[in-house]
Amino acid sequence: RNLACVGADPAAITDCLNFGSPEKPEVFYTFHEAIRGLADACTELGVPVVSGNVSFYNEYQGAPILPTPAIGMVGVIDDLSAVIGSAFLSEGDTIVLLGETADELGGSEYLAGAHGLVTGALPELDLEHEATLGALMRDLIGDRLLHSAHDCSEGGLAVALAESCVGGRLGATVTLDDDLRPAASLFSETQGRIVVSVQDDDVDHVLDAAERYGVPYSVIGEVGGDRIVIEGKVDIALADAIDAFEESLGRLVGEV
DSSP: OTTGGGTOEEEEEEEEEEOSOTTSHHHHHHHHHHHHHHHHHHHHHTOOEEEEEEEOOOEETTEEOOOEEEEEEEEEOSOGGGOOBSSOOSTTOEEEEESOOOSOOTTOHHHHHHHOOOOSOOOOOOHHHHHHHHHHHHHHHHTTOOSEEEEOOTTHHHHHHHHHHHHHTOOEEEOOOSOOOHHHHHHOOOSSOEEEEEOGGGHHHHHHHHHHHTOOEEEEEEEOSSEEEETTTEEEEHHHHHHHHHTHHHHHTTOO
16 A cells, blocks of 8 residues: 555565464464465555564563564555655545545554553445555556555554644645544554545545546645644644654653
8 A cells, every 4th residue: 555655556465474483373373364364465456475474482471472474565656756655745635535434443552542442343344445556656656646545454444644734734624524533533554545635636536536436535624824624533733743753752751
């Protein structure tokens, strides 16, 4: 999805599979399922695994680490001049969410960070939708219809929006009409979603393209101002978000 956000066509992956002791049945099961998932994804996307390695017996204080497959993917971009970034860049741009949000907080950063929980059913993954979304993004970026694109991953939609605002030093006003409980609306890690910003003249072209590809979409807001506002849920100063982002590492290690 990161490659899709810059308009790249995926070419190959490499993997580093980090797990605990394979002598423990539950660890070996997670290893087996990780490989099965990689195979399914590579088959759907039509990309080979060109290299990789496996690291077993990773433990901390006698307990196995969480299953950690680290994946690197490379792609090909035909026209580098068309590449866009993830930051909001233009006041007044329309913000569009490609894909739909479901109530999927299992295994999320929100549960771990806010409640100290590592639990729950993981979000569903629709590989056919992911391939279609990637093809749509390559067309939109190739036609220069987008100003920015940011995938929704760790932290969900709220974090993706905040990162786009912080990166571009621009606020945003967003309305989410998804009928979800607030935590899920903001932090659900539903797969297959990308936040894009579009100048007004191109919005209809983007929405028409999404309909042709069968990708659901929502017009959710506008770029601009000095606050990050998600109506009824979030209202923070952009300056505070920038400070939280840029000083987070220092605070964690006790230097700030």
